[in-house]
């Protein structure tokens with residue numbers, strides 16, 4: 001199933017990806033035909049002004065929402081018309097998500113938050129606690145394993161969220177404005193941590209941001225305007 005393009009494996013492929021939202025009498029055309037290929041080990045920034053469709057695109061890629069038209073393949077698997085149950089499995093195995101507001105479970109420790117997706121995996125590839133500990137150490141949080149989210153700074157919480165996203169060693173890590181809620185110092189630490197784990201794990205990173213300076217730190221930039229790729 002794996003697609004090769006030259007020697008590079010395509011981890012994400014979209015074709016004519018279209019998303020419209022029907023709001024009574026008004027139709028919002030959020031994505032107007034996105035053709036995108038992202039290769040293994042790339043670190044891609046998706047940049048564009050607010051409302052250009054970045055989050056909509058990431059949501060479709062991540063199987064959180066369904067397209068109006070077009071096609072999506074993740075690691076050679078067509079997810080476009082997949083059943084909800086199977087999609088949940090693919091998501092758990094193939095995709096890690098990092099959100100702007102961390103979305104950690106407040107009652108669980110850092111270690112427990114990171115271990116959770118492994119415990120939910122249908123065929124777990126790792127010992128949950130051992131893997132969680134290793135990832136948190138890799139992200140510089142070896143001394144914060146038993147802290148709950150409220151006992152951590154924003155930047156630390158986001159690093160826990162990155163560790164959680166990588167728990168099942170997904171080929172694709174998706175991040176939507178991961179530094180949008182952090183001050184510039186914490187943001188720089190988080191981006192450096194992301195680069196470190198990217199290099200260490202070989203996962204492919206797709207990061208959405210409205211901040212051109214952050215997008216420039218990625219290896220490749222895709223610019224969205226008004227639901228279309230413009231560069």
Ligand SMILES: Nc1ncnc2c1ncn2[C@@H]1O[C@H](COP(=O)(O)OP(=O)(O)O)[C@@H](O)[C@H]1O
Nearest residue numbers: 021028030048049050051052053054055056057
């Ligand atoms: N659930 C929704 N219902 C209706 N319109 C939506 C919904 N989600 C996004 N949109 C619209 O789609 C467009 C793209 O939104 P979004 O993908 O969130 O942009 P970005 O992340 O680039 O700021 C915007 O015009 C937005 O208002």
Ligand SMILES: [Mg+2]
Nearest residue numbers: 054055056176
């Ligand atoms: Mg957005």
